[in-house]
Amino acid sequence: MISLSDYLILSAIIFCIGLVGIFVNRTNIITLLMCVELILVAVNTNFIAFSNFLGNEAGQIFVFFILTVAAAEVAIGLAILTLLFRVKGSISVDVTNSLKG
Amino acid sequence: MTFDQILFYVFSFWFIVASLAMIFSRNAAKAVLFLILSFFSAAGIWILLEAEFLAIILILVYVGAVMVLFLFVIKMLNIDKSTLRARFTGYLPLGLIVAVIIVFEMAMVLGYNQFGLDVVVAPVKHTADYSNITILALQLYTDYIYSFELAAVLLLIAIIAAITLVHRKRINCKNQSIVDQIKVQAKDRVRLVSISSKNKENK
Incomplete structure (x- = not known):
């Protein structure tokens, strides 16, 4: 049988892959957004695993809301990206240094 | 090894491999395709965890709408290949x-x-007459109804914000101003100019 820690370690691995993606990516912000999606899916897998193993459906409700928020985030993020491309002519991470942060 | 374990390891393998390929692929469109594969594997794992409704939602909403939106933006923006x-x-x-x-x-x-x-x-394991959607709907429309309404408002705000951000006002566009049309009077339309007539004798 598959234990709870199998699911948890799987989602930890996926979470760290998304984290590395944010670290190494320097070319376009679209891939950064996709890495954030990957991290959110890993977290959702955690929620669903605990929901199933503890017999409590509240975790699945939370996954539902996380999916809603992620969809809204993607819509606004891609809109900002389109705007950035219109102003800067590129979506590289290196050109978004106007704030000198 | 039971059938569940085989399914779990197959789905986990493709989940991890597709995620790695996504973050290391140079082409953004290929990255989106790998992300779609990893989401499908995640949906398989969620079905193993008996969250059928959320797995279907992940495929329909995420792969069907959000990932297609990503692909749409990638195709629309002319990403410079040399910077990649x-x-x-x-x-x-x-x-x-x-x-x-x-x-x-x-x-x-x-x-x-x-x-x-x-x-x-x-x-x-639940029996065959277990309905995941019924359980979720019972919770969603009773205990979490307030959060549900908030999520709906959040989506509305996201729609308005996205449209407001990318909407561009056209410069050379001729619009009809109904208020000005109603307020207009005869003296605004007709301009009487007094021109002194010239005599033929002076020529």
Whole structure:
């Protein structure tokens, strides 16, 4: 049988892959957004695993809301990206240094 | 090895492989396709965890709408291919070290001693007449109705914000101003100019 820690370690691995993606990516912000999606899916897998193993459906409700928020985030993020491309002519991470942060 | 375990390892393998291919692929469109594969594998794992409704939602909404939106934006923006060469600058070794350390720390905390089968017993599989949607809907429309309404408002705000951000006002566009049309009077339309007539004799 598959234990709870199998699911948890799987989602930890996926979470760290998304984290590395944010670290190494320097070319376009679209891939950064996709890495954030990957991290959110890993977290959702955690929620669903605990929901199933503890017999409590509240975790699945939370996954539902996380999916809603992620969809809204993607819509606004891609809109900002389109705007950035219109102003800067590129979506590289290196050109978004106007704030000198 | 039971059939469940075979399914779990197949889905996990493709989940991890597709995620790795996504973050290391140079082409953004290929990255989206790999992300779609990893989401499908995630949906398979969620079905193994008996969250059928959320798995279908992940495929329909995420793969069907959000990923297609990503592809649409990638095709719409003319991404310069020459800038895609400069990748993996400097941060790759540090990122890998940090990620591997995080994975090992989490594996120590979440290992079989804490969450193994003898600590958290495997749940009994539901029978065929179990309806995941019914259970979710009962919770969603009773206990979480306020959050549900908030989520709906959030989506509305996202729609308005996205449209407001990318909407561009046209410059050379002739619009009809109804207020000005109603307020107009005869003296605004007709301009009487007095021109002195010239005599033929002076010519």
